[in-house]
Amino acid sequence: MSIYDPATYDIRKAVPPMLGRVRAVFIAALEERLAPFDIKPVDYVVLASLANDVADTASSVCSIMSHDPGAMTRKIDALEQRGLVRRVRSAEDRRAIKLELTPEGRKVFPKMLAVAVGVANDFLRGFSKAEVRQFEDMLQRILDNADEMGFELLGKEARR
């Protein structure tokens, strides 16, 4: 049974366009509140991936963020230049380069995290915790569907 019908599809209410709008305001808010740190939302996500041990190389950060490897190289160049991130050639796999936060990076990241969490809480004002959990679950179910359809959150080549 289909959810949406082309004849009645409303781009002002349907889930896909709404997702885009909500994401847009999220990023706008994050950008504004991270500005004092001279950090952009994308940079924050890179730092957060490293800080949370969700990724430890450029390529793993790329697959998590679905970001281009070429662009990532340049971004890490900049973050390294600013002394927030360090590159360490891996001993086990000499192709890879381990990434880690510098002491300076570890010091300032918590402030950015606080900002990001603050934005999330502000936008979810009025939601109960149960609702948020339900919301998270629905998002995960969509990702699972995407997964089954072959749209994993990896580079196109990695999909095979």
Next chain:
Amino acid sequence: MSIYDPATYDIRKAVPPMLGRVRAVFIAALEERLAPFDIKPVDYVVLASLANDVADTASSVCSIMSHDPGAMTRKIDALEQRGLVRRVRSAEDRRAIKLELTPEGRKVFPKMLAVAVGVANDFLRGFSKAEVRQFEDMLQRILDNADEMGFELLGKEARR
């Protein structure tokens, strides 16, 4: 009462990062299925805005999509070049330029719409209609919160 706490914030599950991922797979799927028409997701949204009478000028399309006016000029140049959209100087307000689909645009758009709705239905497989409605409502509530915080990325006139 806050939803998220920096100490336990998980970027793999929290709403903001999940929104980004879900949107990314949506766009990837849309891009792939629109490729046969040589149309990109952004182009589709422009055409959809015009087809659904949600917008009828470049600026109104911009506010709906939170898109840059400069980029929009170039995009419409291209769509006009391809014979899908037509520019008609407005008689009432001679600053504005009315946009409309050409007969050719009207002819091909339904196929793109079918693709887009198909993607939405595929990704929402397993959702009941009630769940989708609830999902839409939550997204709207977030936009309303953004609104109160001064992040009105959508043109007000476009929402009326």
Next chain:
DNA sequence: TGACAATGTTTGCCTTGGCAAGTATTCTGG
């Protein structure tokens, strides 16, 4: 083991969006 595929990173080129300045037109307050 030896070709060949795959992975991780980098670089150059191209496309596209963001931003600022400029023009034309309309709106507004004194």
Next chain:
DNA sequence: CCAGAATACTTGCCAAGGCAAACATTGTCA
């Protein structure tokens, strides 16, 4: 009425991502 603000669009310039090619290294398998 009219000077200045606001709106609609355009253009040029810059920043950043997407893509492809190149290189080094590792994995696979006949």
